[in-house]
Amino acid sequence: MHEPMSPQREAIVRREMADTTYAGTWHIRESTVDGTDVWEVTHQGTVLATLPDWGGNLAMWIADARDDVPQLLALVAHLRVELAERTRQLNGLLDSLSFDEKAVPA
Incomplete structure (x- = not known):
């Protein structure tokens, strides 16, 4: 398993993906050079x-x-919002609970 992406690296990736220079779909094609x-x-x-003839899968991945x-970045943002909401709900639930000190074993 990989280490999580650092916030700094994520910011760089988001900035690079926002650049419209190469926006839109990329394609692959066979050619001869x-x-x-x-x-x-x-x-x-x-x-x-340009990749060697054995690099077709890599070209497709690129x-x-x-x-x-x-x-994936949109999914990460969505999951962060969802996590924050669930954390808020959980904290609210915990705050609403009252504990009877006599019911807690010493």
Whole structure:
């Protein structure tokens, strides 16, 4: 299992994903460069990365990450809100309880 992302790293990722320079869907395509078969990751026809022919799965992962990371960041934000609400509810419940000191064993 990986260590949780630090708040500083998360802020960097959010800032990078907010950059609209490469916004939108990224694609992969098979190509040939200098007679060698390769996979290219593209955005609006511009080649962003070229990988060897065995790197098709990696090319797909790179292209999909552009869509997946913002969705994951949105999920993290949603879960934080949900956790805060449940914590507030739990704290309210605990505050409403009264304990009889005589009922608690010494």
